[in-house]
Amino acid sequence: MKNGKRKNEEFHGVEFRTTGSAYEALGFSPEEAAVLEVKNILWHSIRQRITEKKLSTKQLCEVLDAQPSQVSDLRTRKVNKMSLDKLVIYARKLGLVLDLQTRVAEGLRGRAA
Numbered sequence: 001m002k003n004g005k006r007k008n009e010e011f012h013g014v015e016f017r018t019t020g021s022a023y024e025a026l027g028f029s030p031e032e033a034a035v036l037e038v039k040n041i042l043w044h045s046i047r048q049r050i051t052e053k054k055l056s057t058k059q060l061c062e063v064l065d066a067q068p069s070q071v072s073d074l075r076t077r078k079v080n081k082m083s084l085d086k087l088v089i090y091a092r093k094l095g096l097v098l099d100l101q102t103r104v105a106e107g108l109r110g111r112a113a
Contacts, residue, residue: 039079042087042098046074049094064090 023033050060060071073081074090091098 035084036079039082039084039087042084042091043074043077043079045096046087046091046094047077049091049096050075053094064093066090 021033021037023036024030028036055063057068057071057075060066060074061068064071064074066074070082079087088098
């Protein structure tokens with residue numbers, strides 16, 4: 001959930017309560033979840049760009065200066081195998097411009113880091 005509020009969900013008749021993101025619900029810390037969310041956003045943009053340009057694996061290897069196994073990981077959404085740095089580099093090599101916005105999380109206002 002984007003705002004961090006608790007929400008009751010029902011799945012196959014079982015009610016459960018969630019807070020934070022899907023990654024947090026899977027047991028990742030809020031910090032790890034934030035990194036995974038950014039990676040996911042980048043991956044979606046990269047994937048869309050690859051589709052728009054109709055790039056083959058061979059072409060992607062050349063454009064990204066990457067090995068076929070790295071391109072395979074990218075195509076199959078294995079972002080956990082890639083650093084955030086690597087995804088940013090891939091995005092730039094594909095001609096994408098990154099816009100990043102930050103804001104104070106609701107539950108953290110006024111807290112010292």
